[in-house]
Amino acid sequence: MTTPCKMTTDPVDFLQIHVLGAGKGECIILGWPENRWGVIDCYAPSLKDDTTNPTLQFLRGRGVSELEFLCLTHPHDDHFRGMSQLLVHLKVRHFWRFPTVSARDLKLLAKYLVIDTERGDVAELKENASDFVRTMEIVKKLRDKKEIVQMMVTGHQQLYPVPFSQSTRFQVWSFAPHGNQQGNYEQTLFRSFTIDGQLQPNPPNVSHNDISVGLIVSYGKTRVVLGGDVERTAWTDIRPQYQPEHFHVDAVKVPHHGSDTGYIPGLWSDFSGRKKPIAIIAPYRRFRLPKQDSLRHISEYASKVMLTCGIDLGLAPCPAQPSLKSRMFLRARLNAKTPTPESECGRCSLYFDSEGNCIEEEYAGPAYEFVVES
Amino acid sequence: MRRYSSQWDTPDREVVCRKDRHFRPGQTFGIGKNFPNEGEVSFVCLYDVDITMPEVLDFYFQAPSAEHSSDKHAFLETMRALIGGQFLPTWGRVQQKEELEYERLIEQVAVSQPAHLQGYVENVLEEFEGFVEKFEGGVAHVTLKTQTGETLYGEYPAVELKTNGIRERRRFKCWTVERGSSVDFMMQPIPDRELSNDRVRQIDDWLQESLGDDDALQNDY
Numbered sequence: 001m002t003t004p005c006k007m008t009t010d011p012v013d014f015l016q017i018h019v020l021g022a023g024k025g026e027c028i029i030l031g032w033p034e035n036r037w038g039v040i041d042c043y044a045p046s047l048k049d050d051t052t053n054p055t056l057q058f059l060r061g062r063g064v065s066e067l068e069f070l071c072l073t074h075p076h077d078d079h080f081r082g083m084s085q086l087l088v089h090l091k092v093r094h095f096w097r098f099p100t101v102s103a104r105d106l107k108l109l110a111k112y113l114v115i116d117t118e119r120g121d122v123a124e125l126k127e128n129a130s131d132f133v134r135t136m137e138i139v140k141k142l143r144d145k146k147e148i149v150q151m152m153v154t155g156h157q158q159l160y161p162v163p164f165s166q167s168t169r170f171q172v173w174s175f176a177p178h179g180n181q182q183g184n185y186e187q188t189l190f191r192s193f194t195i196d197g198q199l200q201p202n203p204p205n206v207s208h209n210d211i212s213v214g215l216i217v218s219y220g221k222t223r224v225v226l227g228g229d230v231e232r233t234a235w236t237d238i239r240p241q242y243q244p245e246h247f248h249v250d251a252v253k254v255p256h257h258g259s260d261t262g263y264i265p266g267l268w269s270d271f272s273g274r275k276k277p278i279a280i281i282a283p284y285r286r287f288r289l290p291k292q293d294s295l296r297h298i299s300e301y302a303s304k305v306m307l308t309c310g311i312d313l314g315l316a317p318c319p320a321q322p323s324l325k326s327r328m329f330l331r332a333r334l335n336a337k338t339p340t341p342e343s344e345c346g347r348c349s350l351y352f353d354s355e356g357n358c359i360e361e362e363y364a365g366p367a368y369e370f371v372v373e374s
Numbered sequence: 375m376r377r378y379s380s381q382w383d384t385p386d387r388e389v390v391c392r393k394d395r396h397f398r399p400g401q402t403f404g405i406g407k408n409f410p411n412e413g414e415v416s417f418v419c420l421y422d423v424d425i426t427m428p429e430v431l432d433f434y435f436q437a438p439s440a441e442h443s444s445d446k447h448a449f450l451e452t453m454r455a456l457i458g459g460q461f462l463p464t465w466g467r468v469q470q471k472e473e474l475e476y477e478r479l480i481e482q483v484a485v486s487q488p489a490h491l492q493g494y495v496e497n498v499l500e501e502f503e504g505f506v507e508k509f510e511g512g513v514a515h516v517t518l519k520t521q522t523g524e525t526l527y528g529e530y531p532a533v534e535l536k537t538n539g540i541r542e543r544r545r546f547k548c549w550t551v552e553r554g555s556s557v558d559f560m561m562q563p564i565p566d567r568e569l570s571n572d573r574v575r576q577i578d579d580w581l582q583e584s585l586g587d588d589d590a591l592q593n594d595y
């Protein structure tokens with residue numbers, strides 16, 4: 001069930017939240033008064049043609065050439081692909097990135113990504129690994145020239161403004177799993193290498209979501225959670241660290257594309273403690289995210305669920321050609337589907353005043369409001 | 375009668391082999407309670423071979439199957455050693471347990487080439503190149519590309535891919551095959567590309583140049 005909606009106001013004195021997604025990857029763009037902008041994560045369909053980077057397109061369309069901050073929540077390609085293009089074309093003041101992994105270990109992580117993808121020999125994955133290195137290389141060069149300031153987010157931190165001031169209307173705070181989980185992640189990464197620094201033939205799977213950062217953005221009394229790909233284990237760790245009021249929010253960028261591992265019991269009850277927030281989901285269609293159960297759960301606690309693009313319903317069943325028996329089997333056994341052609345990037349936008357009121361909402365491209373069938 | 379020594383473990387362990395069988399590429403045999411159901415361990419023959427199989431093959435239809443996965447691991451590794459790599463390894467790793475008793479395994483595990491699997495190669499319906507995007511619990515999200523470039527997305531029991539040695543973010547070959555009135559799904563991993571020492575060195579140099587190795591503080595404020 002969809003309810004398309006378009007609004008046209010051009011707010012200036014509001015907190016703007018734009019979530020971009022085309023069914024794979026996501027990007028969140030924040031805008032606040034005095035033409036200030038920040039970006040969390042990035043996904044670009046092409047690394048060769050930066051004019052197709054939806055984040056760049058959006059920002060250029062608004063004449064934006066500077067970002068106050070750029071945040072990489074965790075090293076998954078659906079969150080960093082194309083981030084190097086932002087660093088090349090925009091002046092970025094602050095770069096925040098996922099926790100753990102010192103400079104030396106970052107090189108280890110890069111080596112893991114590069115060698116593992118070379119072994120697997122899939123062009124797109126190799127390209128992604130290279131883009132990760134390129135992103136980190138650009139940040140390093142900019143740091144060396146003192147043109148960017150980096151912060152490795154390790155937990156509950158005041159990230160913006162810099163220097164931090166409680167009296168500022170627009171503030172960004174982070175949350176992240178504590179040291180044990182980060183330590184486990186690093187351990188797994190180290191275990192992937194031999195003593196002489198070579199990647200093991202069959203290295204353990206490094207779960208990058210385990211170190212995903214989340215952000216809390218406040219704008220006066222308005223509070224927004226940007227959940228990155230924070231999953232169950234991390235939420236179990238993070239939630240008890242705060243009073244429930246900490247997560248009473250007005251909008252949520254739903255963690256992990258609306259997967260059923262993106263929340264724990266009680267979390268959405270916390271989110272909706274003051275009032276039902278607006279939930280925005282950037283689907284990951286390939287993995288059939290968001291899950292129906294999650295959508296039902298989130299819908300219970302949210303005043304509205306916005307999706308940046310169509311979900312599984314948009315996939316056509318595989319055609320019964322060329323071999324009827326083969327395709328019937330694949331459909332029965334794998335629930336096989338033929339994907340619809342790559343859709344354009346959808347955008348869900350919210351405009352908040354500083355009192356927690358959503359003044360406007362906007363759906364662009366294939367974005368729509370999800371309504372649970374009663 | 376020929377005697378084979380396990381190349382994997384201690385040299386004094388031996389399994390007696392006494393029966394000749396012919397296997398063609400793609401033919402499969404497996405172990406498991408209700409082969410070919412989930413949880414089985416299956417073998418895919420890579421070459422056209424006449425191979426002398428161990429006597430455990432004879433137990434396939436008579437003996438009860440292995441109940442523990444560690445037994446399956448051990449058995450498979452033994453088998454792999456015995457047949458000299460002419461079958462596709464379906465487990466990525468050896469989990470050597472103490473006190474593995476091959477006699478007990480031989481009693482418990484039965485392996486053969488089930489009659490209903492014979493000759494399936496002639497009945498391949500479609501061939502695909504698969505790719506495991508992600509294992510999510512018991513589910514593997516896979517992408518299949520047909521030989522004409524068409525793409526299909528689907529989910530498949532992760533255990534079946536894993537038991538065939540297929541890992542996350544790796545490609546594999548697969549076929550839908552017709553066997554009598556039923557259709558089945560066959561798969562085998564595409565081996566990793568070997569990286570030469572030169573290539574690894576090249577990557578190390580590139581990362582060194584790009585990222586440096588200073589362990590300075592990562593926070594500037």
